[in-house]
Amino acid sequence: MSARRTASALLTAAALSVTGLTAVASTASAADGCRVDYTVQSQWNSGFQGDVKITNLGSPLSSWTVAWTFPSSGQRVSQSWNANVTTSGSRVSASSIGWNGSLGTGASTQFGFIGSFTDSNPVPTSFTVNGVTCTGTVTPTQGPTQGPTQGPTQGPTQGPTQGPTQNPQPSGDLYVDTENQSYAAWQAASGSTKDLLAKIALTPQSVWIGNWNSPSVSQQQMRDATSRASAAGKTVSVVIYAIPGRDCGSYSGGGVAESEYAQxxxxxxxGIVGKPIVILEPDALAQLGDCGGQGDRVGFLRYAAKSLTQAGGRVYIDAGHSGWLSVDTAVNRLNQIGFQYAVGFALNTSNYQTTSASQQYGEQISQRLGGKGYVIDTSRNGNGSNGEWCNPRGRALGDKPRLVNDSTGLDALLWVKLPGESDGTCNGGPAAGQWWQDMALELARNAKW
Structure with a gap:
């Protein structure tokens, strides 16, 4: 084999098997070049998520470009991650992005994309790498291959390969946390101030867990909150907030390093005890691709959904709010993560969109996702939104939290954002997360109950 062919690494013809909505195309090895797996990870209406895995079986590569032509003229790539993808009609070219270009012998890398189709979604049967066609014996496989590989530093392990541990919809009451700042403020207050703060402190609110504590302290925080709720026979909601590149460096910027997130x-x-509701990474999906430092955010969220679900959590992927992403964009991004483990999605976290607007938006997304459930943050939406997101004045506490079991996709109204805690140093507020009693009293005073 020529040096050019050996250094190219290359692909083979493809075979297709279908399990439910998941189609898998797998290729066998070229004689001494490579192996490539092309997978339709999930498919919905006229869209799908694809994954392409390249394994180098030849000499080391410093960069790669994979190209193929979709069999159907209606197939297109609309969004990608971990590769630079360009298209011309049905022709697709995907190249390495620096950190994943170097492939030693036996090494592999993976990239993903969101695609669309019109009439059908057949699997490509011919590929090239660096301009060289690779052919070989085809060996069909059953079920999806692994999810996308990680970013430039070590990240989570591969995506899920089996269905979720089914955590049933909880029933009964939500848990009132007595360890937050509103409860301490209520205990210290008196008179009419105490009466107003009682509206917040004695209402079920979420417990936020992020990297402002060490991993062991965060684990203990999870164990304490879920143990107390489980012992009381009630359901607690917990927020996971530590994604790399969190908040794109704004008031709540930070997050765990890419190499540390999975651990x-x-x-x-x-630390999970019982079956808590888990809101996974507010803003992470809505800000996908908006800034650097995110690593393989899709892979991170997939891994987190899997790990938290298998530990007992009932996971809802945060999807922004009705004033942020279009229904189409929200559906496409949620489908990138998938629902192999997560049970649904979360809306309006820390925002002010009305419950009715949020539910209308949620129902549209739910229907497009085959009826997936959702939860709405109603903590500060009593007066709706005035267009500001950071400590807007004149807002009000919203609907009281409750579990929902009706004919809609709504699973619960929750207080995810903790009323009275600042959004950041804007509109006169203290640092993000700090208690701001004037704002707390205003929210309580304006409540319609």
Missing amino acids: WIDTVAS
Whole structure:
């Protein structure tokens, strides 16, 4: 084999098997070049998520470009991650992005994309790498291959390969946390101030867990909150907030390092007792691709959903709010993560969109996702939104939290954002997360109950 062919690494013809909505195309090895797996990870209406895995079986590569032509003229790639993808009609070219270009012998890398189709979604049967066609014996496989590989530093392990541990919809009451700042403020207050703060402190609110504590302290925080709720026979909601590149460096910027996220998630998940509701990474999906430092955010969220679900959590992937992403965009991004483990999605976290607007938006998304459930943050939406997101004045506490079991996709109204805690140093507020009593009293005073 020529040096050019050996250094190219290359692909083979493809075979297709279908399980439910998941189609898998797998290729066998070229004589001494490579192996490539092309997988339709999930499919819905006229869209699908694809994954392409390249394994180098030849000499080391410094970069790669994979190209193929879709069999159907209606197939297109609309979004990608971990590769630079360009298209011309049905022709697709995907090249390495620096950190994943170097492939030693036996090494592999993976990239993913969101695609669309019109009439059908057949699997490509011919590929090239660096301009060289690779052919070989085809060996069909059953079920999806692994999820996308990680970013430039070590990240989570591969995506899920089996269905979720089914955590049933909880019933009964939500748990009132007595360890938050509103409860301490209520205890210290008197007179009319105490009466107003009681509206917040004695209402079920979420417990936020992030990297402002060490992994062991975060694990203990999870264990304490879920143990107390489980012992009381009630359901607690917990927020996981530590994604790399969190908040794109804004007031709540930070997050765990890319190389530490998977371990951090596993540590926190090991503290779960019972069956808590888990809101996974507010803003992470809505800000996908908006800034650097995110690593393989799709892979991170997939891994977190898997780890937290297997530990007992009932996971809802945060999807922004009705004033942020279009229904189409929200559906496409949620489908990138998938629902192999997560049970649904979360809306309006820390925002002010009305419950009715959020539910209308949620129902549209739910229907497009085959009826997946969702939860709405109603903590500060009593007066709706005035267009501001950071400590807007004139807002009000919203609907009281409750579990929902009706004919809609709504699973619960929750207070995810803790009323009275600042959004950041804007509109006169203290640092993000700090208690701001004037704002707390305003929210309570304006409540319609």
